[in-house]
Amino acid sequence: MPVYKAPVEDVMFLLNDVFPIERHNNLPGFADATPDVVEAILAEGAKLCEEVFTPLNLSGDQEGCTRNADGSVTTPKGFKDAYEAYASGGWMGLSVPEEFGGQGLPSVLNTIMQEFLSSSNLALAMYPGLTQGAIAALLVHGTEEQKRTYLPKMVEGAWTGTMNLTEPHCGTDLGLLKTKAVPNGDGSYAISGTKIFISAGEHDMAENIVHLVLARIEGAPQGTKGISLFVVPKFIVNDDGSLGDQNGVSCGSIEHKMGIHGNATCVMNYDGAKGWLVGQENRGLNAMFVMMNEARLAVGVQGLAQSEVAYQNAVAYAKDRLQGRSLTGPKFPDKVADPIIVHPDVRRTLLSIKSFNEAARALVVWTGLNSDIAHRSSDDAQRQTAEDYMGLMTPVVKGVLTDLGFDNAVKAQQMFGGHGYIEEWGMSQFVRDARIAMIYEGANGIQAMDLVGRKLGKDGGRAIMTFFNEVGAFCQENADDENLKGFVAPLQQGLGHLQQATMWFMQNAMAKPDNAGAGATDYMHLFGTVALGYMWAKIAKAAHAKKSQGNGVAEKMDAKLLTGRFFMERMMPETSVRLARISSGADVTMAMPMEAF
């Protein structure tokens, strides 16, 4: 049975030493989040994940969800109880405003919890995860009545939420969607159509399910400018808050998927279901984007989460499995063979995962803090910078952390040899579960296009320039720091490649947008490598400072620094290849006749 231990200590190092959370205690909710409180909360969350969620991961995968003849869906054994433990622990409302029953704490804490939850049981974690996305959308775009009607119940976990975008003929291109909304005359609409790939669309964990649904109001314009957002509860909510009639929405079938078997992925049929407009008419995509940006960050975290749990299991196996001898002579001569962790290629593989995990976690925390600043700061300039970073980093976190998270799950599986391919060892599940994160909430190619086509040029390139300046200034300030030798120079070189690639787009993609399209994925990864490298440089600086305080953490900080040096030596050099690919342009790619593929 796979193991998992939530990386609380690593998170506390990030929140205390690398990005001191105390610096932000002027923000609403942060004053309560003292280091002691944060550590206590995360320790409690870790316990839930390790003791309740983890033991259900493999069994949930093997059992899967069942759609019953009446259209109801049964989740795997134990899921309902585990969800109730989550809900009763108050985790759903961790960072939701207190007026709706939440605790109003920094959202970065919720993001960190999403990592722990997704590592321990991704399929299960998705049920509350989608609910939190729906809460976020209603908080921003819902009417006061809608908020009063739905949010308290959702925050306490009694009701869950979903997002309904995709239809059989349209996923990425929502302008094609056909689900229609006809006014009932009483302020509500009759929603009809078919939605597919609806995660947590139907299940047995909650009294009600609050569907957020994109549909086209009768007579609205074609394309994306005619799409509106509706709230469509499974059971109509009476004026007194009690549940009334079952609404005209049902689960037509559930999909047989490669992974996340414990999450019900539903075909949802809307047959004149009663729905209420959320936000403005025909501005549904805008409203949905609030939910999607939260969701994209959360999905990026899922990539890290699978990488982390797969890594932990690979390390345990590599220390346990005896096979062959070290190239430099037996390390454990009393055993029949050495554990495979003595082999350089095994260590290289493990370090390539570890050096990603720790930097990715830093990037998530940094982005999460920026999200808090963007939502809570009263300082316009600070808020703007944070919003810029959020916009810039969202596709990078989603695209890069899920691509590499999957690759790392595969690498970790490889450490097990043949056993990695056998389902009962659990490594296959990490790979299969990690795979979805590259696809949903906008496939990673779409993230790359969002970054290159939308985020780079926004506001005259303000966000990317701010990033260049910040990283450039760090490199300049620390160029002569002996402690950061091996960190600053490779980072500076990677930054240079990123700047050259950006310049190349400016010069070559304005007139020929295909040049941007053909380089977008490589640019996203180039950006990701530089961002992760920057995280390592900041971690290294903090590690040296902590080490010099002599508080008995020298060995741990030395391990951090070795891991960071591995990243700088082995991962940073990739930036040159990314640049070469980008600047080779789109000519060959576009010249190929369609029939010659």
Place this chain on the structure above:
Amino acid sequence: MPVYKAPVEDVMFLLNDVFPIERHNNLPGFADATPDVVEAILAEGAKLCEEVFTPLNLSGDQEGCTRNADGSVTTPKGFKDAYEAYASGGWMGLSVPEEFGGQGLPSVLNTIMQEFLSSSNLALAMYPGLTQGAIAALLVHGTEEQKRTYLPKMVEGAWTGTMNLTEPHCGTDLGLLKTKAVPNGDGSYAISGTKIFISAGEHDMAENIVHLVLARIEGAPQGTKGISLFVVPKFIVNDDGSLGDQNGVSCGSIEHKMGIHGNATCVMNYDGAKGWLVGQENRGLNAMFVMMNEARLAVGVQGLAQSEVAYQNAVAYAKDRLQGRSLTGPKFPDKVADPIIVHPDVRRTLLSIKSFNEAARALVVWTGLNSDIAHRSSDDAQRQTAEDYMGLMTPVVKGVLTDLGFDNAVKAQQMFGGHGYIEEWGMSQFVRDARIAMIYEGANGIQAMDLVGRKLGKDGGRAIMTFFNEVGAFCQENADDENLKGFVAPLQQGLGHLQQATMWFMQNAMAKPDNAGAGATDYMHLFGTVALGYMWAKIAKAAHAKKSQGNGVAEKMDAKLLTGRFFMERMMPETSVRLARISSGADVTMAMPMEAF
């Protein structure tokens, strides 16, 4: 339902134009293999794959194998009939000597058929694939009596074969194996022990199953020097060739795996089973290596095969799926949206797969021809060079083609968005099936160590020097060829990186073998990239020559050249990163204390 069309035309281009098979018609069996005959054989093989094997691929995955209460195993519906079609078509013996019922044709044709078969149905293709490996081992190491007893039945497909190496506590490190062999006094041995991960260990397709089993004769030395190889039939063969008693070998259980569900992966229990020594006492690993080298080449082909079939389906989907508009304005204004193949990022993805497939196929054909020369040539020098190349290329073909084959299956799956994650579309199966090829027949880390630790230095580096000279000479001879602009220079640069990396090992890994271990995987991939680049340069030369003949193939050759240019622009630059990683050495990797992972 996924589609598949065997790439017969591409193979014929390779055999007629790039590596003209007619040049070898002095070798035994080659005189019969005229281009017309070869094309007719491959067309017939393609038909079997497309019409019989392909339709059973998805259903075989979904149904899987069942172990019955009596220990027998039932394969998926249709598998038995399909196997019989394969056997009665004479495919098992395509390149087996005629005296044992084979057709004696070049083994490269069999290798090509392995690609077609593995693309169309990997799980099914493994049953005859393992039989061919067992045939190869018996041909080389079996006694005359053993050959007479087993080979004709195996060649006609009435009996199948297996290889039994792995035990629960030992896979890579066979020196630890415990299965024992006790002399019965009549020339036979009593074999006892447990073997795991035995592909095709038990099934319902054949009258008998011929197990080749590694075991330790009572009193033999510990470690790898005390291992012998035995032939252990499921049913004892009587002197007249009829089947006698059931032997003491049975299938204890079958594994639940990530993929290749249609192949029965068995735990095999040997309980005093009667076995006969194959080859010399205590030289079993040597004998098994014959089988393993054949098998490693075949597994590399499986990587290509999954990449090819996944690519074909991704292309079909990309031409069919309407979503969004081209960045340069609608290409199909009469449709609701453009097919996604208009998008540069989709084309980039498809071309990265295609440019691998065509070069990998060339590498397989080249290596397959070298295998034929090594086995059949009477020219000592020619045979030695071919043997050198076979030794050098086997780990590269196995490791690189399976790593990239898997990556490509993932990329192809990504083209489908959410549909790629749903099992009924079949893309998930290609990914799950491709995954095993990186693991079995020596996990790819082991292939890298074989290349760096064993093959590089063998005979004073003769093989690698021959390769350097051949590629270097090609670059020199074609440096001024305008047609090969864009091919020779990047190849030359990649070759330079490979030479520098080789030199770095010579200078740094003799005294410190960890430097070889920490760089082995990157070296294997560096080698692979250069080898594939060399294939592209040779293909480009042949394509230009063919085009200038003006025989109505200009468009096809132009597509080849574009695909090759894509490889040169986008894939070859990777060699610089590989070199940077290798030459960063093992210091950081080995400095990490075991408990700090």
